[in-house]
Each structure stands twice: as C-alpha cells, then as structure tokens.
Amino acid sequence: SQTIHQWPATLVQPVGSPLSLECTVEGTSNPNLYWYRQAAGRGLQLLFYSVGIGQISSEVPQNLSASRPQDRQFILSSKKLLLSDSSFYLCAWSPAGGAGYTFGSGTRLTVV
C-alpha cells in the first residue's frame, strides 16, 4: 500500500534562517506531488506541484522553492525565512492523472 511521510511535524525557526521540509511517498511510482500552505482557519493554497523528476510548477511567487530530486521525494525550501512564512504546510500525492489525493500529516512552521 502507498504511504506518504512528511517531516518534521513542528518547526520553530528564526527569521533569516534556511528551511528544508521533506516529503516522501512509498509504494507507488511516478506520483504527482504537491506542496500546500494553510493559514489558520483557511483553505489550502497550492504552492508547487510536480508531475515528474525535476519538473516543478510554481503557483504563487514567494520566498519558497521546491525541488524533486528523486521520483518519490519532494522538498520545500527557503534560503531566508520571513515572519510571513509561518503557516501549516502540507504535502500531498496523487497518481499520475490526478484521481485521488492523499495528504501527509503536515508541518507547523513558526518563524520567530
């Protein structure tokens, strides 16, 4: 069966520090991978998605970047965090073609 792992669960980082959040999927190949961000009490905003290794689509301009170095690995990064980057970040995957989505457990990022 397929599983998705996202870590860490919580993170407190100072302003200006770098960020790396990792997401991996097991039990499938060539998944579509996604990074979402959610402000408190709000819906999910799609940040990046990837349909293959090295293929990254960015939905909104921001202080973040994403990379897909391996088929089932998706990384969210920042060189210098801003206070406004504080949020709840969710990774998700779907089979190629987009039918059915599964979310990771999320990372609560607080920038101080």
Added chain:
Amino acid sequence: EDKVVQSPLSLVVHEGDTVTLNCSYEVTNFRSLLWYKQEKKAPTFLFMLTSSGIEKKSGRLSSILDKKELSSILNITATQTGDSAIYLCAVGRSDKLIFGTGTRLQVFP
C-alpha cells in the same frame, strides 16, 4: 483563473441540526470534485464526485455534484459535536487539486 468558492465561511449549529455546505467552481479541465474534513492536522477524505446527479453517502454525510450548475453540496444530518471541523471542497484537474477556502462548522451540544 481557476477558482473554488465555498459558502458559508462559517456555521454554528446545535446537535441534531441538519446542515448543507455549498461549493461552486470555475475550473478548466475538470476531472473530479472532492470533499475533505479537517480537524487538527491533515485533511481526511470524505467523497470524490465525478458524475452529475449521483449522490454519495457515508453514514450521516452525503454529497452530490451538479455539473450543469458547476456546484456541489455536502449534507450532514443529525449533527454531532464530533462533526465540528473545517470542511474543504477541492476540484481536481489532471495535474493538480484546487481548494476552496473551507467552511468552519461548529456543533454545540
């Protein structure tokens, strides 16, 4: 620009009430409409709808899609305090999932 709009933004009811949550969309290359329930962390899947007019049911929850009106509703009957959550509607394309802003439901005893 693709968009998914949910209403109401928030809802406060008493246990036993029936609620209807709305979702409308304007999305190119529509493949499916999904409903999720989110309590503390990651959203949990409720329904995926692809065909118009066919109701999906799971216990006290049901949902239906109207492709002509580009909308869907999620019904919860005999609400319980455990139904308190954010309910998210999302429209799936072949490449990505686009979420609405969610409806926050609070059920009081």
